[in-house]
Amino acid sequence: MRRYLIASTTFQRDKIMTSFQLFRRRLTQDWLFQIRTFRSIADWTIWLYLIIPTIVVSIFIYRSWWIDGAPTWMAWMPVSFIFLLGYFFSWTGAYRFYTDEADMVFLIKKDSLFYGLRKWGFFYSLIFQAMNTLVVVIALLPFLIQYSQLTFKHAFYYFFFLLAMKYFVMYLKFYLKKIQSKMKRIIVTILAFILLSWFAKIISFLWISGNFGIVIIISMVVGFVSTYFYYPLVKKKSLFSIELAIEQEEKLKLLQAIHQMSFDIEKTKVYSRKKPWLFRNSKRIFKKRTSRNGFLELFIKVFIRNTSYILTYMQICSATVAALIIVPPIWMKVIIFIGFLLMMWIWLGITWERVVLSHPFSKKYQGYDAYFLARNWAIGVLFICAILVVGLFAGSGYFLVNQISFPQV
Structure with a gap:
């Protein structure tokens, strides 16, 4: 209620504004919110020992790529690999209208x-995503020009294709958000991701072979169709709830990333369904009822039911797999794998304490032998499973990279 009262006061103060002035105010408020969020973790020590050194080192590395060429460990990377990077990048971002929850009542x-605010947000999203795409292409220029011996013409058409793909994916993500069933939305998203990846692969062949005319025509058609069909949605009030959900996700993306990376903040998950997918009838997992099995059953059910734990577990594994495949030197692979082992073990220990010790009743028995036996067993099993998953996928990926030949310029 307090939020609506604040929004009402703000609206009464802003009602004499034009739509552009209101958009500018909302945009300024959003940027200030992101700055405050970033400043909440970036104190002077972070700036001095992490951010500033990273910026300086990145500048020197980027300069060395232009002067000395790309590093030798990039020798295995085909030119089409940058299309894979660009394709992943195209799935980031979304259209933003800078609307607020209270706008449903007042604005x-x-x-x-109302339409003016959404219109300015739409055009700003187009320009903002174009600037993001341009930054990505500029960052990849040394690899394109110096290492792959391509021309600036290749980079120019690569930029247009990435921008068109980004506009299309932003249009597609809106309709994916309209799917009510979470499981159906995940399946459709995976299928769309795979189909578009095949399309990007075909365009990469045309781009590498120098068929720029076909590439620019396809890019213009895809980009124009995406923006042409999305713009009429600006005037539809019936889609306000979906757009508001997208707006909140984009606004809180940095804050959620900080929470996800922080071990000191509990990641709570709100469920929209009454029963979980697994163990919905809360049946016993272990037939033998012991104190150790009781702790294990509590941890297993909570760990599997809470998707934030599963996603974090898989993110650590998948990031390690990607790093082991992409980074060629053996000594760097060893360092990455050791870092993975330490990170996974620490994270599993913290997760166990969050799950089991979150309730005062279970916390009362944390000094018992059964508690430590269950803790060691649960962490050990999940730890070994993580090693097996990383080893299996990293080995398979490394084999495919060495067996599959990509087209070269």
Whole structure:
């Protein structure tokens, strides 16, 4: 209620504004929110020992790529690999209208102001995503020009294709958000991701072979169709709830990333369904009822039901697999794998304490032998499973990279 009262006061103060002035105020507020979020973790020590050194080192590395060429460990990377990187990048971002939850009550009654705000947000999203794409292409220029011996013409058409793909994916993500069933939305998203990856692969062949005319025509058609069909949605009030959900996700993306990387913040998960997918009837996992099995059953059920734990577990494994495949030197692979072992073991220990010790009743028995036996067994099993998953996928990926031949320029 307090939020609506604040929004009402703000609206009464802003109602004499034009739509552009209101958009500018909302945009400024959003940037200030992101700055405050970043400053909450970046104190002077982070700036002095992490951020500033990283910026300086990145500048020197980028300069060395232009002067001395790309490093030798990139020798195995085919030119088409940058299309893979660009394709992953195209799935980031979304259209933002800078609307607020209270607008449904106050601003939605002012058609001209409401449509004007959404219109300015739409055009700003197009420009902002174009600038992001340009930054990515500039960062890849040394690899394109110096290492792969391509031309600036290749980079120019690569930029247009990435931008068109980004506009199309942003249009597609809106309709994916409309799917009510979470499982159906995940399946459709995976299928769309695979189909578009095949499309990007075909375009990469045309781009490498120098068929720029076909590439630019396809890029213009995809980009124009995506923006042309999305722009009429700006005037539809019935889609306000979906757009508001997307807006909140984009606004809180940095904050959620900080929470996800922080071991000191509990990641709570709110469920929209009444029963979980697994153990919905809360049946016993172990037939033998012991204190150790009781701790294990509590941890297993909570760990599997809470998708944030599963996703974090898989993210650590998948990031390690990607690093082991991409980084060629053996000594760097060893360092990455050791870092993975330490990170996974520490994270599993912290997760166990969050799950089991979150309730005062279970916390009362944390000094018992059964508690430590269950803790060591659960962490050990998940730890070994993580090693097997990383070893299996990293080995398979390394084999495929060495067996599959990509087209070269």
